Amino acid sequence: MMTFSPDSDAGARAVIERIDALSTHHDPVHEGVRVRWRRFGSDAGKAPLVLLHGGHGSWMHWLRNVEALSAARAVWVPDMPGFAESGTPPAPAPGEAAIDPLLKALGGTLDALIGARTPICLGGFSFGGLTAAKFAVKRGAVERLFLIGSGGHATLRRLSIEMINWKKSVNREAERAALQHNLGALMLHDKAFDPLAFEIHDISCHGTRFRSKDVSLSGGLQAALDALACPQLLVWGEFDVTADPRPVVAALVAGHPNREGVVIDGAGHWTQYERAAEINALLLRWL
DSSP, X not given: OOOSOOSSHHHHHHHHHHHHTTSEEEOOEETTEEOXXXXXXOOTTSOXXXXXXXXXXXXXXXXXXXHHHTTSSOXXXXXXXXXXXXXXXXXXXXXXXXXXXXXXHHHHHHHHHHOTTOOEEEEEETHHHHHHHHHHHHHOOEEEEEEESOSOOOSOOOOOSOXXXXXXXXXXXXXXXXXXXXXXXXXOSOXXXXXXXXXXXXXXHHTXXXXXXXXXXXXXXXXXXXXXXXXXXXXXXXXXXXXOHHHHHHHHHTTOTTEEEEEETTOOSOHHHHTHHHHHHHHHHHO
C-alpha cells in the first residue's frame, strides 16, 4: 500500500488515484444539475455516511478518511454543485438564499442514489459543515451529524496572515507560491510543504465556481443545529484560524445534551487531514 506522505507531485497524484480507484463514480442529475458522487465501501446494514467538503474544496478534503470510514459502511462523498467535477447550480430565485439551489441539487441527486428519506449519517467540513447542518434540516432522516471546523458560527476568526489572490498570479510559479501561502495561512497548522495537501488544494481551488465565503460568514449554524434532535459532534482543531475553538465549542454545546464538542490538539483548520488517524478513530467510535 502506498504512503499518505508522498515526497513529490507525482507521488501525490498517485495517492489520489489509488484512493479514487477504491470508489465508484455516480452522476445523477437533478433539475438540470449533474452532481458527481463517489461511493466507498458497502452498505453492511448500516446507515450510509455522507461527507461534505469545504469551500475551495472537493471530495479530496476527505482523502485521508474515506478508506477507514468505509470499512464498516457505505460512504458517499460528492463534489458539491459548483465544485470540481459537478455541474454549477443556477442562481437563486427571488426569496431564495444563495445556498438553496446547491442544497436542492445535492438532496435530489442523493435521493436518486439511495432513496428519498433513507436514513443517513452526515458529516461536513468548514463550509460543508454549515451546509451539512442546513441540509440535515431540509432533508431530514439524519441519524447522526458531525461537523469539523464548521462555518456559520458567527464569531470572530483568528486569521492573522493575509491571503493572496492566486488568480492574479503572473505565471504558474507565482500561482503555486500563492496557493501554498494560502494553504499554510488558512488550512494547516504545520507549514512544512506537503505535496499531497498542495495537490489537493491546487486541484480543488481550480475547480471551484461557487462563492462559499459569504455563506460561511453569514451565520446560521446555531439555528440549524437547534432545529435538529439527532446526536451532534462538533470538532475543531486547536489552531483553527477560522474560529477560537474552545469558546465556540463551549457555547454551542452548553445546554444541549445531544451535542458533544472536541478540540483536537495540534491541528489547524483542515483537522481531518492533519490529524487523520485521530479523527478516523474518533468518528468510528462516535458513529
